[in-house]
Amino acid sequence: MATSWADSVAASEKVETQFSSEQAYQPRLARPTYVPPHLRSRPPSSGSPAPPSAATPAANDRGSYGGPPAGARSAGGFRPDVGRSGYVAAGGWNGRSGGWDRGRDREVNPFPDTDGTEQGLIEQENAVINFDAYEDIPVEATGDNVPPPANTFAEIDLGDALNLNIQRCKYVRPTPIQRHAIPISLAGRDLMACAQTGSGKTAAFCFPIISGIMYGQYVQRPRGRTAYPLALILSPTRELSIQIHEEARKFSYQTGVKVVVAYGGAPINQQLRELERGVDILVATPGRLVDMLERARVSLQMIKYLALDEADRMLDMGFEPQIRKIVEQMGMPTRGLRQTMLFSATFPKEIQRLASDFLSNYIYLTVGRVGSSTDLIVQRVEYVNESDKRSHLMDLLHAQRENGVHGKHALTLVFVETKRGADSLENWLYANGFPATSIHGDRSQQERELALRSFKSGRTPILVATDVAARGLDIPHVAHVVNFDLPNDIDDYVHRIGRTGRAGKTGLATAFFNENNSSLARPLAELMQEANQEVPVWLPRYASRSHGGGRNRRSGGSRFGGRDFRRESSFNRGTDYYGGGYNSTGHGISAGYGAYGVYGAGVTSAWE
DNA sequence: AAAAAAG
Numbered sequence: 001m002a003t004s005w006a007d008s009v010a011a012s013e014k015v016e017t018q019f020s021s022e023q024a025y026q027p028r029l030a031r032p033t034y035v036p037p038h039l040r041s042r043p044p045s046s047g048s049p050a051p052p053s054a055a056t057p058a059a060n061d062r063g064s065y066g067g068p069p070a071g072a073r074s075a076g077g078f079r080p081d082v083g084r085s086g087y088v089a090a091g092g093w094n095g096r097s098g099g100w101d102r103g104r105d106r107e108v109n110p111f112p113d114t115d116g117t118e119q120g121l122i123e124q125e126n127a128v129i130n131f132d133a134y135e136d137i138p139v140e141a142t143g144d145n146v147p148p149p150a151n152t153f154a155e156i157d158l159g160d161a162l163n164l165n166i167q168r169c170k171y172v173r174p175t176p177i178q179r180h181a182i183p184i185s186l187a188g189r190d191l192m193a194c195a196q197t198g199s200g201k202t203a204a205f206c207f208p209i210i211s212g213i214m215y216g217q218y219v220q221r222p223r224g225r226t227a228y229p230l231a232l233i234l235s236p237t238r239e240l241s242i243q244i245h246e247e248a249r250k251f252s253y254q255t256g257v258k259v260v261v262a263y264g265g266a267p268i269n270q271q272l273r274e275l276e277r278g279v280d281i282l283v284a285t286p287g288r289l290v291d292m293l294e295r296a297r298v299s300l301q302m303i304k305y306l307a308l309d310e311a312d313r314m315l316d317m318g319f320e321p322q323i324r325k326i327v328e329q330m331g332m333p334t335r336g337l338r339q340t341m342l343f344s345a346t347f348p349k350e351i352q353r354l355a356s357d358f359l360s361n362y363i364y365l366t367v368g369r370v371g372s373s374t375d376l377i378v379q380r381v382e383y384v385n386e387s388d389k390r391s392h393l394m395d396l397l398h399a400q401r402e403n404g405v406h407g408k409h410a411l412t413l414v415f416v417e418t419k420r421g422a423d424s425l426e427n428w429l430y431a432n433g434f435p436a437t438s439i440h441g442d443r444s445q446q447e448r449e450l451a452l453r454s455f456k457s458g459r460t461p462i463l464v465a466t467d468v469a470a471r472g473l474d475i476p477h478v479a480h481v482v483n484f485d486l487p488n489d490i491d492d493y494v495h496r497i498g499r500t501g502r503a504g505k506t507g508l509a510t511a512f513f514n515e516n517n518s519s520l521a522r523p524l525a526e527l528m529q530e531a532n533q534e535v536p537v538w539l540p541r542y543a544s545r546s547h548g549g550g551r552n553r554r555s556g557g558s559r560f561g562g563r564d565f566r567r568e569s570s571f572n573r574g575t576d577y578y579g580g581g582y583n584s585t586g587h588g589i590s591a592g593y594g595a596y597g598v599y600g601a602g603v604t605s606a607w608e
Numbered sequence: 609a610a611a612a613a614a615g
Contacts, residue, residue, distance in 0.1 A: 236612065264614055287613040318612065418610065441612060467611050488609085 110249045111168050137176050142564045143363035147187045149179040156182055158211045161255040169250055175200035177367045181341075182207055190362035191341045192311070192355060194562045197498025198474070199368060201343045202247045205233070205307045210252050212305060212339075213280050227275035227298050229260075229282035231305035232332075234323070236313045238263040238285050238445060239452055240472040244309060245283045257281060262298075264288045265445030272297055281305075286314075286322045293330050300332035304339065306358075310471045311342035312351045312491070320354060327358055336360040345498060346491040352565040364564035376501035377509050379533045381524065384512040389484055390428060396482065396510060397434055397462070410479040411455060414464045415496050417485035425484065426464045436462035439469055471495045474502060483511040490523035518545040 139149075150156045153166050153174055174182065177195035184191050185208035195201055209231045221228040233248070235241045245261035252259055260279040262271045264287050271288070275297060282289075282298065292298040306327065308314045314323050332338065340359050347355075356362070384392045397412065416422050419440040426438035437451040437460040448468075455463040456475055463469070464484075470492055478500040487493055493511075500507025511524075522543035528535045 238613085268614090285613060287615090291614050313612085322613075470611090492611095 107253065110246070110253055137368050138366075139176060139180060140366045140563075141180060141184075141363055142567060143189075144361060146363055147183040147189070150174065150183050151179060156186070156207075158182075158207055159214060159255075161214070161253075162207065162211055162251065165251050165253050165255070168253070171203070175204075177201055177365075178204045178207070180365055180367060181205070184363050184365065185209075185339070185341060186211065188339060190335070190339060190359040191365060192347065192352065192359060192362055192564075193341070193343045193365040194347045194367070195343070195345060195365075196368035197345045197495060198502035201309070202244055203251065205309075205341045205343055206244075206248050206251045209233075209281060209305045209307065210248075210255060210257050213257050214255055216304065218302070218304070221302055225276060226296055227260075227279050227282070228302040229279045229298070229300075230302055231281040231307070232289075232300065232303050233281065233283045233307045233309065234286060234289070234314060234326070235283070235309040236285070236319065236471065237468050238265060239439075239448065239469070240309065241283050241285050242449070243472065243474060248281060248283060252281070259283060262288045262292060263445075264291075265448070268292075286319065286326060289326060290322065290330075293326070300326070300330050303332050305341070306332070306338055307341045307343065308358075310344050310495075311355060312344045312347050313471060315351050315354045324357075346494055347562040348491065349562075349565045349568075352562075356566075364566070366562055366564075375531065376505065377497055377507045377531075379497065379509045379511070379528050379531065381511045381513050381528070381536055381539055383514060383536075383538065385514055386516070389512055390425070392512065393425075393429075393482065393484060394432065394434075396480075400480065409458060409477040410461065411458065411475065411477050412462045412480045412482060413455075413469065413475070413478050413499050414462065414482045414484050415470065415487075416464060416466060417487075419466055421485065422464045422466055429462060429464070434462055435460045436464055438464040440466040441468055467492060467496075469499070473499060475499060476502070478502070479507060481507065481509045483509070486511055486513060486517045486520055486524075488519060490520060490527060493520070493524065494527070513539070513542075515542065515545070518542045521545075 151173075153163065153171070156174070157163075158166070177193065177199050181191060181193050181195075181201075181204040185205065193201070193204070195204075213230050216230075218230060233241075233244055235244055241261055241263045245259055248259040257280045258278050259281040260271070260274045260283070262275070262282060262284040264285060268288070268291070272292070275282075275292075289298065293300070308323070313319065326332070335358055340362070342355055342359070352364075382392070393414065400410070400412065414425065414436075416425055419442045422438045422440045423442075426436050429436035437454050439448050439451045439455075443451070451460075451463065452469075452473075452475075454460045458477070467487065470487075472495075481497050481500045483493065483496060487496065497507075497509035500509060513521075513524075517524075521539055521541075525535050525540045525543065
């Protein structure tokens with residue numbers, strides 16, 4: 001099954017016809033009896049009926065992957081190597097061939113090839129993390145009986161299958177967020193976690209979920225057309241859901257835990273068929289999930305784990321009613337009966353308050369400074385009038401080209417405020433000879449995925465984007481983020497610039513500022529100051545021109561991305577809220593400055 | 609006010 005719709009859209013018609021008749025009669029290879037998830041990847045002990053389409057190669061592997069011969073399946077089991085050479089020939093190192101082989105119940109190896117070809121080397125380069133940059137990271141955990149952090153994956157011991165996948169991902173040590181969040185999750189605790197962009201949040205919530213599903217005992221799920229996932233991961237954009245699904249598939253490879261993705265803009269039938277074949281972890285955007293819930297094709301009754309990625313966005317004005325409906329009105333077990341984990345790089349107090357409705361006796365965890373890998377990102381602010389923005393951007397791009405930074409692996413991400421603005425800037429850049437594409441909510445899903453892929457691969461090294469691309473997307477080699485139009489919210493700025501400076505690499509963020517952005521002047525100046533960035537002398541002068549600037553100020557203190565709102569509420573008394581490293585039960589693990597070990601060069605870890 | 613998310 002293709003991970004992304006655009007990957008398979010060309011082949012989808014073929015698949016539709018091929019399976020439409022099958023759908024009603026043999027929708028899945030049913031498990032007649034309960035099989036523990038960690039045993040599910042074993043070859044079938046008795047001869048299950050051969051799928052009628054076994055002779056047809058996977059139609060969604062972008063043509064050049066012919067797949068193994070039909071007979072390969074009957075050999076049973078999973079073969080990590082199968083399809084590798086075809087994978088490379090397919091050419092896209094970012095285009096995953098996708099999950100489970102339709103009709104064969106055989107799991108396709110989701111790991112990139114690293115056999116010395118160009119693509120392999122790129123992946124290897126990506127995997128090298130600069131860990132030195134993350135040593136002096138402040139950590140704060142508050143709540144009852146906070147489990148202590150773990151220093152190594154071995155210490156965490158997620159089981160053989162998961163450990164193998166950690167190795168395949170070339171993760172050697174857990175990142176700071178993982179060291180703290182994973183033990184908390186494994187202890188069954190609810191969690192609200194605030195960690196730098198690009199610091200490995202996806203793995204932090206995926207590992208405990210997968211492990212929990214593998215080793216947990218669950219009653220057999222009902223058969224039929226309704227899918228009963230055990231875990232639900234929600235994210236605010238389709239592309240982010242696709243990305244989380246891709247990551248989760250790597251982590252769950254050969255564990256027997258099945259991950260399915262559901263998002264809008266793509267044909268729903270294909271996604272429904274995947275669900276029918278069985279799902280343990282469902283990754284979804286809210287709209288499509290609600291659609292499926294209303295069709296009764298998905299039930300949340302068996303949900304044991306709920307994770308909200310970019311949780312503050314999920315609970316902001318636009319999203320909150322929809323999320324509340326999913327979590328509170330669609331049959332999901334109530335808080336306390338499920339485990340809930342909220343992750344984001346930013347967590348405003350008022351959102352924390354909303355979020356606490358979904359949590360039970362949770363631990364609040366903050367790792368890192370002001371919600372960003374700030375030390376790795378050089379931030380610049382330039383005063384540019386609206387009418388000068390285009391020519392100014394062109395100057396920047398020309399300069400990059402002359403400095404040799406404008407290559408296949410030096411990508412530039414340009415953020416604009418509106419969808420129309422994105423279209424028009426893309427066209428203008430293109431007309432002026434710059435290889436640009438764009439992504440925004442008015443483009444078709446096919447176009448969106450195509451644009452992202454074209455950008456990632458370096459074919460169009462300039463991507464003009466609205467905030468649809470501001471959060472969570474992990475795009476290697478983004479060397480420069482340009483805020484052509486600044487956002488109104490400083491948290492959005494944090495997420496945007498977080499598209500660069502990832503995995504320990506350095507990045508540059510340039511913002512075009514003018515009087516229209518006055519409301520951002522103060523929080524931006526403060527943020528830059530905290531990050532040891534050079535603040536232009538003229539920038540704070542605009543702060544006085546904005547009214548109610550306090551509303552946009554960062555919620556946290558200087559060292560942290562945010563604070564546990566419970567510690568500042570009225571029920572808190574005493575004076576040592578900011579005592580640094582104190583938590584309510586005295587099981588202190590917080591404010592560890594470089595206390596968690598030293599990393600050698602070239603050491604890698606799980607990154608977002 | 610805009611963007612995102614169902615069709």
